[in-house]
Amino acid sequence: MPASAAMTTTHAATPRLTAPIILLMSIATGLTVASNYYAQPLLHTIGQQFGLSTTAAGAIVTTAQVSYAAGLLFLVPLGDLLERRRLIVLMTLCSAAGLLVTAFATSIGMVFLGTALTAVLSVVAQVLVPYAATLAEPETRGKVVGTIMSGLLLGILLARTAAGALADLGSWRTIYWVAAILLVLCAAALWRALPASRNPTQLSYPQLLRSIGELFRDEPLFRARAVLGALSFAMFSVLWTSLTFLLAGPDYGYSDTTIGLLGLAGAAGALAASRVGRLADRGLANRSTRVGLLLLLASWLPLAFAPVSLTALIVGILVLDLSIQAVHVTNQSAIYRIRPEARSRLTAGYMTAYFIGGALGSLVSATAYGMAGWHGVCAAGTVLALAALAYEWRTPGAHVPDLPAAAN
Template sequence: MDSQEQSALTDTTAFSNLLANRTVIFTLAIACGLAIANVYYNQPLLADMSRSFHISVQQVGFIPTLTQVGYATGLLLLVPLGDRLERRQLIIKMFGLLTCTLVAVAISPNVIWLSVASFLLGFTSIVAHLILPFVAQITPLNQRGKVIGTLMSGLIVSVLLARSVSGFVGKMFGWQAMYWIAAVVMIFLALLIRQQLPVNRSPSQMSYPQLMQSLAHLTYQQPILREAAFNIALVFAAFNVFWVTLVFLLESPIYNYDSQVAGLFGLVGIVGAATSSFIGRLVDRWGARGVVGVALSLALSGFTILWLAGNHLMGLILGVIILELGMHSAYLSNQIRVYNLVPNAESRLNTVYMVINYTGGALGSLLGSYSWGIWQWNGVCALGFFLLILASILHFGGRRR
């Protein structure tokens, strides 16, 4: 047995032990969630930031946008490195860089510094999308859905709690405190990852320009990648069409609620966290394509209820729950389909999937506001339903091909 075969056998044994350890999987789920939560901490802190720098809330409102743009840029430029570099060390280094950017935000002396630091914070918060492809690669196909579903549960819960936690910490200790706390947490997670993850060297010898060029080649050569990515982009667009206009519906004479009630509706997203592991098991049992079909049916049902009964509180709540379930089911199932396509290319496949997904979400946000301004709630529901019909045609048309 040569050295490469012996190394592969050692890696296989280490990975089997890793997957058998639920504590490690739980740690990775928390790491994914807390890494991406950094993107959302600033949203409840904007008013405190505006007072700190003596600027208006409108002027500080671009800080979350810069963070999101940085995150999307990091997905495109950093995540492909997971297919080239030793993965454990890359994840640890990214946690280190993330810690530095959190400190940079916390010590911001002026709004320009804060703006640049916020962009870099988003840019380095992509650790979850290094961990997910890494775990997908080392997980057997018949367990991949369950394991990825567990990681997604941690991610969803962390995003849901991020706004509430940062708002509480900001009120009690000042907005900078949240970023100091997060920096300490990132250091702790880096140490845990170093202790619990095995070394995983990529067999690829591609240069960085070749990695980036291969994104276009993968997109061209893999029809399932295109189908899954554009499918979830349409679903995510419909999802955002609803969420960006919900506050307008709740503040209308139909309900006369304030924005705080709209925030409480976000807690319905816990449905996605509670069901992710179950959905992953269904993917392992039925196959990812079959679950995508079910997810699209759920999302269409959710929008139908919102359209017909959205003017009644119980109808609105039921529609949101079913829409959330459909969205998260489609996201997880399509993501697993993508991971299964090309061995040792999981990070680049994930990059294509996520960039197209975020593009669809941004388009949905824009179209949603436009539809509400012209056609109110009927226009919003018609647009969301239309986008989901397009996603269904793409999905079932792909099956025929």
């Protein structure tokens, strides 16, 4: 049965967003998703403590992303079934518990366990995004999604800066203790500020999960945008997974704090997210997608000179992160037009593909660095960029009608 057959739309009386709630949701999204990235600038430090190889240390990032993908598939659809405020607060608190497991880890097994637990529950960020899209007015939906996604990408990028700085002040565990406390405080604020909201679905949980596959089957735009999302985030992971090894190695010899500061360079891309969302609201989704993919390809040229030029590295990071954000926000604005009553499941399917791409990118990056160093990493990124451009060019289903978003 098609996913929409047994669904009714959200009531028109749904409470609308205010600026303070948008800000809180952006902060919450950033804090929760950041939990998956604290380890990246610390991989060599954690690896030294537990006697891990470069590839084995990179598996910490892969574990986070695979677990996040599992949470996206099995937990995010609950946003179309359960009362959203309770679900968001509960998942935030459980993610904080996973951070504490990692903070007190006495073995690498506990690090992997804490990483997996935190990641599978930090998908609460992806419950917040479709929730915000539902509360937003149709004519500002792209802008609101872009603003929330700015918080998400800032969380991903600034996680590295915070983790590196706190590691030098204390140990690699310090960021996990601090982050757990912040998530508990965030959960309390969300409980007080968010309006109660429940989508009046008639589907059972198994039917809800099955309907994600039906959405992939029935919606070419959804299918195509999920592939583009996976390829773009794979490039993000290719860069950031191995960047730690380059910067900690003989070419730079940077400390954890200095490595983390490179996240500030990528944060500029996050700040452009709401502007990209406005382009989607104006019906320019195809243009922003094509430009974003071309810039992704171009970013690997300055990145290839990273071992000999810090300036080239920073330019490459700026271009790559801005481009990925442009593609990502456009993708989400596009798929939220399809089935308003199924936005949590659309998010679940899209973001599952997105983070599977990220997990594969991390694996490819660590392997490429081990085999061919930084130039192997850049070659892998270039191949992915060419694949994304070719797919977008040759797939009609990836193209959004150049019209303003429908008022739904």
